Amino acid sequence: MKGLFRHWITAAVMAAVSGQAAAASLDLGRIFDVGRDLRTATASMDENDEIAVGREVAGRTLGAAPLVPDPELQAYVNRVGRWIAMQTERPDLPWHFGVLDTSSVNAFAAPGGYVLITRGLYEMLDSEAQLAGVLGHEIGHIVQRHHVKVMQQSAAVSAGARVVQRSDRGLLVNNLVGTGAEVLARGLDKSAEFEADRIGVVLAARAGYSPYGLVEVLHMLAARAADDTSLALLFKTHPAPGERLTQLGDALAPRVAALPAGKEPAIRRVDPNTPPPAAAKPAPVEGARALQQQEEGGTTIPSGGSSLPGGSGILRGIFGR
């Protein structure tokens, strides 16, 4: 009975988040928040926590690079992104998509539905199917809660503060997020990136696009020089594009005949009157972050921990005879 009630409340809170519920649901949400078992609540984040954490990470990322000042472009990317997100099990998260005004080539996912792609990557793209593949990869991270899992592992180290955090979502968020948007600078496990690639291909196909847009983007990234500074962060936080192509090819090969051809519509270009992005300036250290830095206390995140078969063995693969 208790479990049922809990689910019902959670559903009500989710509905409130998606803007469909009356104010009464919010009151129920508050009762639930206060009344919930502190021990259980710290062990697992609910969806509202996830969204609050993601909003904080996304807001800080926007502090590092603002949005491209092209409202039509931003609205377009939101329509495309939302359409792809609607093909997932979490269609009604508060999905937000943005193009960051930086020459770096990268894309980021923050928990709860925030997806940011850089102008440097966007301007490499030739079709909406390629955009769909990139957004689908990031949406995959969010649907699978990849960053949330990493943050929870990190925060578990400072377990002492957790009961206090439960009474204040702001404290919980700050403890989970850490300093700045460092969670996006640290990257994820290789296996999480390969999984997001597979999801990106599937979501693009579900949305009616060619499944191979992401593959084309990976080919372009693989051809970029390893010492290209605009890709430094992407290459640091992701497996090499060639390795991603190999993994994705192996997973896709048995399915390739059955996948729909899909469409490759033209992509909307950045308004040519938009000035090129300004050079990034590191933000000054301020008050709110001083607290987080105190709490940081040397937590370590497992990265690249999954050992995947590499080298010549896997290169032989399916088509090699």
Add this chain to the structure above:
Amino acid sequence: MISMGRVLPALCAMLAAVLLVPAPAGAQQVTLERDSPLYAEPRLDASQVTQLKLGATGEVIGKQGAWLNLKTAGGSGWLFSFNVRFPSQQAGAGDSGAGSAAGRLFGPRRNVSVTSTIGIRGIEEEDLRQASFNADQMKRLEGYAATRQAAEQGARATGLTPASVEYMDAKK
């Protein structure tokens, strides 16, 4: 009255022309990343033209879905695109990769203003670590959100039809 006998072959030819995207001018040389068969058609069950070895090279003359149409010393045919790599571009040699062989094949085809990355510092690891919340930009981001209806309408206008596709597992 137009007879179907005349229209159908013409339609088929048009469809083939749409499906087979010709590579833009300029040779796109690729290198085999693993031993792979070259097929007569872009299908795994098509007959094999030849068996190519790791390190073999070919010229891309077209693409279709997961496949690249290759011209090689052993003949022309179709290769699973995951099994090749494009030549690496030198840093600073082009603006955003659009000048690389992969960029010429998959990158922007039209003459667009590509942001020059030379000399402009983008966001780096340290920028993310030091970043603080930008409330004004967040307000903008939230203002651009698309409703389900807007997303569906956009997809319809683009001619997209949703398809049922299962998630994929990693290769065991």
